[in-house]
Amino acid sequence: GAGVSQSPSNKVTEKGKDVELRCDPISGHTALYWYRQSLGQGLEFLIYFQGNSAPDKSGLPSDRFSAERTGGSVSTLTIQRTQQEDSAVYLCASSTAPLVYEQYFGPGTRLTVT
Amino acid sequence: AQRVTQPEKLLSVFKGAPVELKCNYSYSGSPELFWYVQYSRQRLQLLLRHISRESIKGFTADLNKGETSFHLKKPFAQEEDSAMYYCALSGSNYKLTFGKGTLLTVNP
Numbered sequence: 467g468a469g470v471s472q473s474p475s476n477k478v479t480e481k482g483k484d485v486e487l488r489c490d491p492i493s494g495h496t497a498l499y500w501y502r503q504s505l506g507q508g509l510e511f512l513i514y515f516q517g518n519s520a521p522d523k524s525g526l527p528s529d530r531f532s533a534e535r536t537g538g539s540v541s542t543l544t545i546q547r548t549q550q551e552d553s554a555v556y557l558c559a560s561s562t563a564p565l566v567y568e569q570y571f572g573p574g575t576r577l578t579v580t
Numbered sequence: 581a582q583r584v585t586q587p588e589k590l591l592s593v594f595k596g597a598p599v600e601l602k603c604n605y606s607y608s609g610s611p612e613l614f615w616y617v618q619y620s621r622q623r624l625q626l627l628l629r630h631i632s633r634e635s636i637k638g639f640t641a642d643l644n645k646g647e648t649s650f651h652l653k654k655p656f657a658q659e660e661d662s663a664m665y666y667c668a669l670s671g672s673n674y675k676l677t678f679g680k681g682t683l684l685t686v687n688p
Binding site: 469497499501506507508509510511514516522557559568569570571572573574 | 675
């Protein structure tokens with residue numbers, strides 16, 4: 467079946483611009499996660515959605531970052547007024563339960579802020 | 581707070597040699613530990629989890645609560661094992677904490 471998809475695969479933007487990154491989870495997966503993968507920093511948890519519950523936003527690095535999940539499916543991560551330190555690979559993952567048995571990752575969006 | 585430490589950023593071995601990727605964790609409760617792998621130009625994927633005590637692609641990992649470690653081992657490394665390996669911990673019911681990763685290179 468189809469896996470987690472993300473778009474765009476690459477995004478180059480100028481400092482100060484806003485960007486939107488999209489994630490389509492596996493159909494039926496109720497949990498959705500966003501991570502940031504930076505060189506030498508591993509995977510940094512950003513935000514978690516589970517069903518209709520309030521999202522866990524504890525990992526968002528600043529108020530320039532926000533995310534929403536519409537209809538319990540597609541999610542959009544928005545970064546406002548991008549900075550060069552936002553350059554990273556943004557990964558989305560989904561799972562079938564709130565318990566972490568196995569997370570399925572998307573291919574990521576490589577964001578470059580110039 | 582939960583923390584995962586992978587002390588080696590890079591690890592290079594020759595084909596056929598044993599390999600051990602180190603992982604130490606910090607968590608006050610009873611954690612679940614995982615190893616994820618990312619091969620070149622592929623997605624990050626689960627390799628194995630401690631609770632299932634399985635061997636995947638020849639890799640095993642034993643949870644040592646006394647040493648708070650979950651090292652990944654393989655007796656005879658293969659070139660196709662070259663990849664980035666991440667150790668991850670789940671202490672709460674949904675959040676994974678990842679280490680910074682170890683890039684394994686298996687030389688011919």
